[in-house]
Amino acid sequence: MEDIIVVENLHKVYKMGDVDVHALRGVTLTIKKGEFISVMGPSGSGKSTLMNIIGCLDKPTSGRYFLEENDISLLDKDELADIRNKKIGFVFQNFNLLPRSTAIENVELPLIYDGIPSDKRYRLAKEALFMLGLEGREKHYPTQLSGGQQQRVAIARAIINKPSIILADEPTGNLDTNTSTEIMEIFRRLNKEGKTIIMITHETDIAAFAERIVVFRDGKVMKEEWRSKEKLNEPVSRV
Amino acid sequence: MNPLVAFRVSYRALRRNKVRSILTTLGIIIGVAAVITMVSLTQGAKRIIEEQLTSLGGNSLIINPGSRSRSGVSKGLGKTNTLPSEDAEAIRKLSTVTHVSPILDTTEQVVWGNRDWFTALVGVSPDFVFINGWFPERGSFFHNEDIKNAELVCVLGKTVASNLFGYQNPLGKTIRIGNISFKVIGVMSSIGQTPGGKDQDDIVLIPYTTMQKRILGVNYVNNISVSVRTSKDIPFAEAQITQLLRERHRIRPNMEDDFYVKTQLNIIERIFTISKIMTILLGSIASISLIVGGIGIMNIMLVSVTERTREIGIRMAVGAKERDILIQFLIEAVALSLTGGVIGIVLGIAGSKISSLFTHWPTLVSFGSILLAFGFAAIVGIFFGLYPASKASKLDPIEALRYE
Ligand SMILES: Nc1ncnc2c1ncn2[C@@H]1O[C@H](COP(=O)(O)OP(=O)(O)OP(=O)(O)O)[C@@H](O)[C@H]1O
Ligand SMILES: [Mg+2]
Numbered sequence: 233m234e235d236i237i238v239v240e241n242l243h244k245v246y247k248m249g250d251v252d253v254h255a256l257r258g259v260t261l262t263i264k265k266g267e268f269i270s271v272m273g274p275s276g277s278g279k280s281t282l283m284n285i286i287g288c289l290d291k292p293t294s295g296r297y298f299l300e301e302n303d304i305s306l307l308d309k310d311e312l313a314d315i316r317n318k319k320i321g322f323v324f325q326n327f328n329l330l331p332r333s334t335a336i337e338n339v340e341l342p343l344i345y346d347g348i349p350s351d352k353r354y355r356l357a358k359e360a361l362f363m364l365g366l367e368g369r370e371k372h373y374p375t376q377l378s379g380g381q382q383q384r385v386a387i388a389r390a391i392i393n394k395p396s397i398i399l400a401d402e403p404t405g406n407l408d409t410n411t412s413t414e415i416m417e418i419f420r421r422l423n424k425e426g427k428t429i430i431m432i433t434h435e436t437d438i439a440a441f442a443e444r445i446v447v448f449r450d451g452k453v454m455k456e457e458w459r460s461k462e463k464l465n466e467p468v469s470r471v
Numbered sequence: 472m473n474p475l476v477a478f479r480v481s482y483r484a485l486r487r488n489k490v491r492s493i494l495t496t497l498g499i500i501i502g503v504a505a506v507i508t509m510v511s512l513t514q515g516a517k518r519i520i521e522e523q524l525t526s527l528g529g530n531s532l533i534i535n536p537g538s539r540s541r542s543g544v545s546k547g548l549g550k551t552n553t554l555p556s557e558d559a560e561a562i563r564k565l566s567t568v569t570h571v572s573p574i575l576d577t578t579e580q581v582v583w584g585n586r587d588w589f590t591a592l593v594g595v596s597p598d599f600v601f602i603n604g605w606f607p608e609r610g611s612f613f614h615n616e617d618i619k620n621a622e623l624v625c626v627l628g629k630t631v632a633s634n635l636f637g638y639q640n641p642l643g644k645t646i647r648i649g650n651i652s653f654k655v656i657g658v659m660s661s662i663g664q665t666p667g668g669k670d671q672d673d674i675v676l677i678p679y680t681t682m683q684k685r686i687l688g689v690n691y692v693n694n695i696s697v698s699v700r701t702s703k704d705i706p707f708a709e710a711q712i713t714q715l716l717r718e719r720h721r722i723r724p725n726m727e728d729d730f731y732v733k734t735q736l737n738i739i740e741r742i743f744t745i746s747k748i749m750t751i752l753l754g755s756i757a758s759i760s761l762i763v764g765g766i767g768i769m770n771i772m773l774v775s776v777t778e779r780t781r782e783i784g785i786r787m788a789v790g791a792k793e794r795d796i797l798i799q800f801l802i803e804a805v806a807l808s809l810t811g812g813v814i815g816i817v818l819g820i821a822g823s824k825i826s827s828l829f830t831h832w833p834t835l836v837s838f839g840s841i842l843l844a845f846g847f848a849a850i851v852g853i854f855f856g857l858y859p860a861s862k863a864s865k866l867d868p869i870e871a872l873r874y875e
Binding site for chain 1: 476480483484487781782784785786787788789790791792793794795868869872
C-alpha cells in the first residue's frame with residue numbers, strides 16, 4: 233500500500249513567555265493508505281499536537297510532513313483550508329458541532345465551503361445522516377441529541393465531503409461504553425470502505441479496534457504495535 | 472463560497488440573535504430616520520421661503536432716488552427729488568421691462584361718514600397690480616385715462632374697506648382723503664401681513680398723478696417699481712436701467728449715481744444660501760447619529776466575533792478560508808445596517824409627516840435623501856463591519872477551536 237502520511241522528525245515548540253514547551257521532540261511516522269491507527273499515551277505527551285499538524289490545522293516548528301507525497305510546508309493558508317475541506321475529516325472529543333445549527337446544517341457545512349449547490353448539499357447531508365442512523369433527526373439541534381447521536385452527526389460531517397483520512401481525537405472520550413462501541417463499529421465500517429483512520433484514545437478496549445497502536449511519551453513515539461487481523465479484538469497491553 | 476450562500480449563512484446567524492440584532496440596528500434606524508426627517512423638514516422650509524419670495528416679487532426691482540453708500544444703505548432714504556416721473560416712461564421702453572409703476576407714498580386720514588381711519592396713501596399706475604400680482608377683489612383698478620386726467624378715484628385695501636364700511640359695499644361711495652373727495656372704484660384682495668408683521672391691506676391706492684398734483688404738490692416720484700419677465704433678467708435689467716438713468720440725469724462717467732436700483736436678488740440668494748447651510752447642518756447632525764449607529768454595530772460585531780470564536784474555529788476546520796469568514800461577518804454587518812436603513816426610511820417618512828403636522832410646513836421626502844441615507848447606512852455597515860470581520864478571519868484555527 234502507498235504511504236498516505238509521512239512525518240519526519242517533527243518538532244513543535246510552544247513559547248510560553250520565557251519557557252519553551254516542547255510538545256513534539258522528533259516524531260517520525262509513516263501511515264499507509266487504508267490503515268486504522270490508534271494513538272495512545274499519557275496526557276500531555278503530544279498526541280493532539282501531532283493530530284493537529286497532520287490535520288493541517290497547525291504547523292510544526294521543524295520537520296517535514298508529506299500528505300499523499302505533497303510537502304505541506306509549501307502550502308499557503310487557502311490551500312491548507314482546501315485540504316481540510318476535501319482530504320480530511322475531523323472528529324473531536326467534544327463533538328464541536330455548531331450549537332445553533334440543526335443536525336443537517338452541521339453536516340452540510342464542509343460542502344458550503346466546497347461550493348456545492350444547496351439542493352445537492354441537502355441531499356448528500358440527508359444521505360449521510362441516514363447512513364449513520366439519524367434518519368428523522370435532520371432538524372434537531374445538538375442540545376436535542378444524545379452524546380452518541382451528536383458524535384454521529386459529527387462523523388457524518390467528517391465524511392460528507394468524502395475525505396480519504398479521518399482524524400479522531402478521543403472520539404469516545406465523552407461517551408459511555410455501549411455508545412463508544414457503536415461509534416467504533418462505525419469507524420471500523422468506514423475503515424473497511426477504505427478510509428485511513430487515525431484515532432487518539434486513552435482506553436485500551438477502544439484502541440483495540442485498530443490494526444496498529446502508536447504509543448507516545450514526552451513528545452516522541454515510544455512504541456509501535458502491529459496487531460494481526462485475527463487478534464484485533466483482543467485486549468491491548470496497557471501502556 | 473458564493474455570495475448568496477454567504478448571505479444565507481449570515482442571515483441565519485442574525486435571526487438566531489433576533490433581539491440583539493434589532494437593538495444593534497437601533498442606532499442606524501434612528502440615524503437614517505433622523506437624516507430623512509431633518510432633510511425633508513429643511514427642504515419643506517426652503518419651499519415655503521421660495522414661495523414667499525416669489526409672492527414678494529422675485530422678478531421686480533425698485534429704483535430709489537439718492538446714492539447708495541458703501542455699506543449699501545441709501546443716504547437719501549428715498550425722500551430726495553431726483554426721480555422725475557418721465558424716468559418711469561423712459562424705463563417702460565426698455566426691452567427687458569414688462570411693467571413700470573411710479574410710487575409716491577404718504578400717510579393720510581381717510582373719512583367716510585362718521586368713520587375715519589389713518590392709513591398709508593400710495594400713488595401708483597395701473598401696472599402696479601401686475602408688478603405685485605395683486606388684484607382688486609371687487610370693482611376695478613384705475614386705468615391710464617385716470618392717470619392722464621389725475622382723476623379723484625381710489626382703490627381700498629381690505630383693512631381700510633372693512634374699517635370704514637363694515638359690511639356695506641364701498642363701491643361707488645365717496646370718501647374724503649385729506650379734505651379731497653375720492654370715489655371708491657375697487658377693493659383689493661387681501662394679501663395679509665409682511666414677514667415683519669406689517670398689515671399690507673392697510674392701504675389706499677390712487678393714481679400717482681393725483682397724488683403728485685392734489686395731495687403732495689410735487690412732480691417727482693418717491694421710487695419706481697419695475698417688473699421684468701423672470702428673475703433671471705434682473706441683472707441685465709439693472710444694468711440697462713442704470714445706464715439709461717445716468718444718461719437721463721447727465722451723470723458724468725466718474726460721478727456717482729444719484730439713484731440706486733434695489734433688487735431682491737441679494738436677499739433671495741442669501742436666503743437660499745442660509746437654507747442650504749441649514750440643510751447641510753441638520754443633515755450632518757443627523758449623520759453623526761448614523762456614525763454612532765455604525766460604532767454600535769462594530770461593537771456588537773466584535774462581541775459576536777469573540778462569542779463565536781469556537782464557531783469560527785469549527786468552520787475553519789472543515790475548510791472555510793479567511794475570505795469566507797471575512798465575507799460572512801461583513802455581510803452580517805451590512806445586513807444589520809441595511810435592515811436598520813429600511814426601517815429607518817419608513818420611520819423617517821412617518822417622522823417627516825408627523826413633524827409636518829406640527830410645523831404646518833410641507834415636508835418633502837425626496838428620493839435623493841432616501842438614497843443618501845440608505846447608501847450611507849450601507850457604507851457605515853461596511854466600514855464598521857470590516858474591522859470585526861477581518862479580526863474574525865485572522866483567527867488561528869487551532870486557537871479558535873480550543874477557545875472556551
Ligand atoms: N497552545 C499551546 N500553548 C502552549 N502549550 C501547549 C499548547 N498546546 C499544547 N501545549 C502543550 O504541549 C504539550 C502536548 O499537548 P497535547 O495537547 O498534544 O497533549 P495530548 O497528548 O493530546 O494530551 P491529552 O491526552 O491530555 O489530550 C502539553 O504539555 C501542552 O501543555
Ligand atoms: Mg489531546
